[in-house]
Amino acid sequence: MSQAPKLAALAVVIRADHVLLVQRKNEPDAGLWGFPGGHVELGETALAAAARELHEETGVTAHPLRYLKNIDVITTGTDGAVRFHFLLAAVLCDYVVGDPVANDDASAAEWVPVRDILGNQRACSAHVDDVIRAATRC
Template identity: 65%
Template sequence: MTLSAPRLGAIAVLFDGENVLLARRRNPPDAGLWGFPGGHVELGESALDAAAREVFEETGITAEPLEYLTNIDVVRHGAEGRVTVHYLLAAVLCRYVRGTPMPADDVTEATWVPLARLRAGGLVTSDRVLPLAEQALLRLQARRD
């Protein structure tokens, strides 16, 4: 596969109390890893809206996008040094509205994970999941103050 440009994606970071919503990816590049629900931003769609749409499509959870947290570059190279994956992910802080996690679309599992379990390192996750969860929690606390 030849890449002509980076792809834009959005991931949704949301909590229900001290539990963060995670999904196990079905497809490469992170197949089998736990991470935040998310996917491609469609033409004409904001990354905020894409995050809310993707979390619903992948987990059945309804979420309200609140604000951008950060951007994450995902660049991977093949054996010959060529770029095989290049995504720019907009990490979006979302508010949990309703729903029970049920895997769908391109995830095999979806669940609320206690932040303490994530901190303990018991899950094999995509890059930056724990730091992003911590950042989101701080931002949520600041929004309440």
């Protein structure tokens, strides 16, 4: 673990009462469903990173519209030491084209009914439901 938190961006794409989610292949949150996303590169905005990571992970193209919220993800080991520390910038994106296919560090990618997520019908990463609520209030 580095001594500084890592900045990552999440692409939040909602279309026809469905949200695009990926099942994570790697820790943290391996096996859980969440938004496509990943690290922000040096000199890249989180808005641009969200669109890039979305395409890399799913093949879907979308235009980033605006920031929804920030999420701190800090996990510790049994010894209390920090294992992961991410600041996630959730970015609302407008769908353009593409059918989701799992690539990169996603083991699955699909359009999931928003009601399933809000009804806890899918094992999701923390705050996925909060971000969806923020996105659907826009």
